[in-house]
Structure formats: structure tokens, C-alpha cells
Amino acid sequence: MEISFVLNDEPVTVNVDPSTLLSDLVREQLSLTGTHVGCDTSQCGACVVHLNGDSVKSCTLLAVSVDGGDVRTVEGLSTNDKDLHPMQQAFRDNHGLQCGFCTPGMLMSAIDLVKHNPDPSEAEIREWLEGNICRCTGYQNIVKSIIAGAAAMRAAS
Amino acid sequence: MRSFNYHKPDTVDGVVSLLAGNENASVIAGGMTLLPTMKQRLAAPDDLVDISGVAGLAGVSMDGDMLVIGAMTRHADVAESEIVREKLPALAKLASRIGDQQVRHRGTIGGSISNNDPAADYPAAVLGLNAEIVTDKRTIPADEFFVAMFETALEPGEIVTAIRFPLPELAAYAKFPNPASRYAMAGVFVAKTGDGVRVAVTGAGPGVFRASDIEAALAESFDAGALDRISIDASELMSDIHADNEYRAHLVMVMARRAVGMALDAG
Numbered sequence: 001m002e003i004s005f006v007l008n009d010e011p012v013t014v015n016v017d018p019s020t021l022l023s024d025l026v027r028e029q030l031s032l033t034g035t036h037v038g039c040d041t042s043q044c045g046a047c048v049v050h051l052n053g054d055s056v057k058s059c060t061l062l063a064v065s066v067d068g069g070d071v072r073t074v075e076g077l078s079t080n081d082k083d084l085h086p087m088q089q090a091f092r093d094n095h096g097l098q099c100g101f102c103t104p105g106m107l108m109s110a111i112d113l114v115k116h117n118p119d120p121s122e123a124e125i126r127e128w129l130e131g132n133i134c135r136c137t138g139y140q141n142i143v144k145s146i147i148a149g150a151a152a153m154r155a156a157s
Numbered sequence: 158m159r160s161f162n163y164h165k166p167d168t169v170d171g172v173v174s175l176l177a178g179n180e181n182a183s184v185i186a187g188g189m190t191l192l193p194t195m196k197q198r199l200a201a202p203d204d205l206v207d208i209s210g211v212a213g214l215a216g217v218s219m220d221g222d223m224l225v226i227g228a229m230t231r232h233a234d235v236a237e238s239e240i241v242r243e244k245l246p247a248l249a250k251l252a253s254r255i256g257d258q259q260v261r262h263r264g265t266i267g268g269s270i271s272n273n274d275p276a277a278d279y280p281a282a283v284l285g286l287n288a289e290i291v292t293d294k295r296t297i298p299a300d301e302f303f304v305a306m307f308e309t310a311l312e313p314g315e316i317v318t319a320i321r322f323p324l325p326e327l328a329a330y331a332k333f334p335n336p337a338s339r340y341a342m343a344g345v346f347v348a349k350t351g352d353g354v355r356v357a358v359t360g361a362g363p364g365v366f367r368a369s370d371i372e373a374a375l376a377e378s379f380d381a382g383a384l385d386r387i388s389i390d391a392s393e394l395m396s397d398i399h400a401d402n403e404y405r406a407h408l409v410m411v412m413a414r415r416a417v418g419m420a421l422d423a424g
């Protein structure tokens with residue numbers, strides 16, 4: 001099936017089998033490997049992307065269902081290594097990662113959180129991260145990063 | 158996942174005609190249960206009918222005294238709806254605690270009740286509030302809708318289009334979530350109306366059910382203390398690696414008391 005959608009601000013048209021998952025489409029066909037597949041059962045959240053501005057798990061989403069939609073992956077957060085998104089910069093400054101595998105999903109979830117709640121408390125951040133698992137258990141600095149990232153996003157808006 | 162034919166009709170009639178006579182067709186709403194099931198090959202439909210393109214199936218409105226929620230309304234939209242928060246806050250709160258935020262951005266109320274997972278949250282609200290399930294053919298009372306584990310009164314090819322909730326005087330939902338899946342190990346919805354008290358339990362049994370002893374005690378006196386001498390029969394409750402039936406029976410009473418307290422606080 002041919003589908004067209006906006007991916008990281010660029011229009012794309014691709015042919016996919018109906019059973020193709022969005023995570024496989026972006027990683028295998030479109031070579032955007034920043035979106036990670038951890039559990040492949042919609043529990044770990046490493047595959048979180050934004051669909052029409054909402055965080056969703058791309059491993060549990062048919063590629064055909066984003067036809068006509070707007071998708072943003074972690075690659076779409078910044079255009080170059082020097083000019084990071086405020087949330088990415090906050091993760092860097094606060095060492096909000098250990099092995100880094102869960103980081104793309106953490107970033108995408110965190111940015112969606114700040115969209116809903118510009119000044120989240122630590123408890124609200126921890127509750128929002130229900131769907132993102134860090135198997136290094138590095139939550140302390142992830143939460144610190146999101147508090148800093150939210151402040152930076154507020155300052156930038 | 159096995160391959161399938163994908164259809165995305167834009168009317169209810171289009172959905173119904175694709176499903177008619179096709180035993181190997183499945184409806185997909187948000188896909189939060191169906192896609193994982195297909196990935197595990199526990200389901201392998203030949204035809205998948207995506208109803209997300211059907212206009213008019215999503216949204217929240219009031220129809221007289223009834224709160225009407227379209228089948229394709231996502232959990233996040235129920236949780237954030239100003240109408241639901243004002244008219245039926247217990248339901249908005251229930252929706253805000255289903256799964257995680259990413260699931261709430263895809264999962265739908267119609268999908269949840271049609272699937273009738275024995276540990277899902279929405280069936281407790283639908284049964285506890287004595288809601289009506291509107292399909293493409295008829296209106297089904299909640300007491301008749303939930304038949305058994307993963308089984309409803311829906312006929313083959315019949316789809317839910319909306320759920321109509323009467324507004325209670327007091328209501329609340331308390332759940333003890335499994336810490337990994339967030340599914341209810343025991344969830345209790347209590348609702349007090351002019352007609353009496355209804356109490357629906359999810360997560361503990363093989364399907365959502367009404368707890369008549371708890372209802373009778375609360376009808377006498379709607380306070381948590383009224384449940385001090387009540388217990389529920391554990392013999393028909395579920396046991397699994399997370400909790401045995403005795404523990405679930407205990408949790409049901411704890412959640413029932415908690416829900417009554419929350420309902421009184423909110424009222």
C-alpha cells in the first residue's frame with residue numbers, strides 16, 4: 001500500500017505491507033535508527049515517537065495508520081549536533097542516561113509531558129514515565145533532566 | 158505478524174458490509190490489545206477493518222441527562238474532556254489511569270469494552286454506572302453486555318458506536334494496579350443514584366461482575382464502615398502468579414472501601 005505522511009517536517013511517500021509496524025518502517029525502510037525497539041510489546045517505551053503531536057509507541061502502531069498524519073522521531077528534534085532541542089541539552093547537561101538505549105523514547109515522552117504540563121513536579125514526571133523503562137535504572141538523572149528540560153522549554157517559549 | 162488485507166472505510170455501513178459474513182475479519186480501533194495479540198500470533202485475521210476513518214465515532218457530548226462518549230474516543234481525550242471532568246469526574250479519573258500515556262493516546266473506550274478483558278478498567282465503569290452500549294443495530298444495557306471473559310453480547314459483525322452514561326449522585330473507582338502492566342488486580346467502581354447503589358468489580362474474577370452483597374450494604378448506609386462485616390466469596394475469583402484468589406477477595410474489599418471514601422470526598 002502506498003502511504004504519505006509528514007516525517008520530521010518533510011513529506012514522504014512509501015510503499016508498505018499492511019502488517020508493517022511504524023517502528024520497522026522508520027528503522028528499516030527509512031534508515032532512521034534513533035527510534036529503538038526494546039521489548040516490542042509496547043511496555044518499554046524505547047520506540048516512542050510523536051503522531052500528530054501525541055507520544056505513541058511505534059512498535060504497536062501499523063505504518064498504514066499514519067497515512068495523512070504527522071510523525072516526529074528523535075531525529076526530528078534538532079537539525080545538528082550543536083543546536084540540540086532544550087530537552088536533549090538538559091539530558092546531556094544532567095547526564096540523563098547510562099547506556100542510552102531508552103533515551104530516544106524518554107526524550108519523546110518528556111517533550112510530550114511538557115506540552116501537557118509545562119511545569120511538572122517530580123511526582124508527575126515519575127507518573128508520566130510509567131510507559132518508559134530504563135533497564136539501567138537511571139531514573140534519578142532522567143527525572144533531573146526533565147525538570148531542567150521543562151524549565152528550558154518554558155524559557156524558550 | 159501474519160499478513161492481512163487492510164481496509165479503512167469511512168462510514169459505519171462500510172464497516173458493517175466488510176464484516177458481514179467474514180469470520181476472519183477483525184475490527185481495529187486503537188489496536189492496543191489487538192496488535193500485541195497479532196504480533197504473538199494469538200490472532201491472525203485475514204482482513205483488518207480500521208474504523209479510525211469513520212466520521213462521528215469520536216467525541217464527548219451531553220444528550221439530556223446522559224453523557225455520551227463515542228466508541229473511538231481515546232482514553233486521553235476522556236481523561237482531559239471538560240465535559241467528563243465536570244459531569245462524571247470518576248470516569249475522567251479512571252481513564253487517566255489506564256495503562257500509560259502512550260496507550261491512552263491510542264486506546265479507545267469502544268475497543269476496551271468490546272474486548273472485555275477481565276482486568277480492563279472501563280467495563281467496571283460501564284457496569285457500575287448502568288450505562289447503555291449503542292451499536293450499529295441496537296442499544297444494549299450494561300447488565301446484558303458483558304457475557305464472559307473476552308466475550309460480549311455483540312453479534313458477529315456488530316460494532317459499538319457509542320456508550321451512554323446516566324449521571325450518578327456519587328461515584329468513584331479505586332484500583333490496585335499490577336505494578337508492571339497497570340491492569341487491575343482488583344478494581345471497584347461504586348455508584349450511588351436515585352435508584353440505589355451499584356458496585357462493579359474488575360480484575361478479580363473471570364470477567365467484570367456486580368458485587369451484590371456490597372451493593373446491599375451500601376444501599377443501607379453509603380459509607381466505608383458499612384463494609385466492615387462484608388466479605389466476598391473467593392472461590393470464583395482468579396489466581397495467577399501475581400495474586401491468589403484469597404488475596405484478590407481481600408483487595409476487592411479494600412478497593413470498595415477506598416472507592417466509597419473517594420466518592421464521598423468528591424461529592
